[in-house]
Amino acid sequence: MRRRKVRSRGRRTPGQWSTQFALFAECLLTGVWFTVAALPIVTVPAALAASARHLSAFVDGTPSSLGDFVGDLRTAVREGWRAGAAVIGCAALLALDLAVLAQEGVPGRSQMALLTLMVTALAATVLLRAAAAWEPGENWRGLFAVAVDDTRRDLSGTGILLGGLAVLLACMWALPILFMPMSGCVVGAAVAVRRRRLHRTEG
Known part of the structure; x- marks a missing residue:
């Protein structure tokens, strides 16, 4: 009897499974939205920001629709087009x-290529x-400064x-079309890492 009780405590309720599956499905859907929004390339930061806002709202239980996503995307593009141009410039330089x-x-091309890939990943x-920290009205330069500091201090994140x-790269290598849904999971990871960082700071 004791063994059964211990095992039952470790089991997850159907509600927990459905909530987790719903979040996973929302990440996949958001990945599709992000891919379409990021097609002009210069809108990549804005698309990431709008995607992160959508997933944050979903986790908080706040209603957020495709219309809300498009509204955040427009605001982020208007406020962060310079960030998009900078991303294109950096990507072009690394590709060169x-x-x-x-x-x-x-x-030393092998060593330099590895270093370039590491810089790209970071x-x-x-x-x-x-992008995960973006809110309407935020300054992208300040967001990048904080992000650089968090990247250095929060090594586990x-x-x-x-x-x-x-x-994401492994999925793309296996089947390129998987970039669309799986990119949403990466955005979800960014939202989770930020929330964990804030929780540690507040605690």
Whole structure:
């Protein structure tokens, strides 16, 4: 009898499973929204910010629809188009570095290519942190400054985001179309990492 009682305590109720599955499904749907919104490339930061706002509202139990997502996207684009241009510039520079390192005869190209990939991954985590903290009226420069500091101080959170990006790349390698739903899971990870960071700071 005792064994049965102990086991029953460890079991999750159907309500818990349904809530977790609903959050997972919402992440997948948000990934599709993000992919469509990010197609112009310059809107990537804004699309991440709107996606993070939507998932945060879902977790809080606040009604949030596609219309709310589009409204946040418009606001984020209007306020953060410079951030989008900066992201394009950084991505172009990193892509150029990799293109140069792909050429034969470049000294130390393996080490430099690995360093470039590491910088790219860390830059992506900074972008995810900044987007997860965005609210209408926030200054993107300030968000990036805080995100850089959090990336350095919260190493476990940075590891979670790097792991999420690695899973996303693995899914894309297996089937490129998986980028659409799985990108929402990465945004969800960014929201979770931020909330955990805030909880630790407040505690």
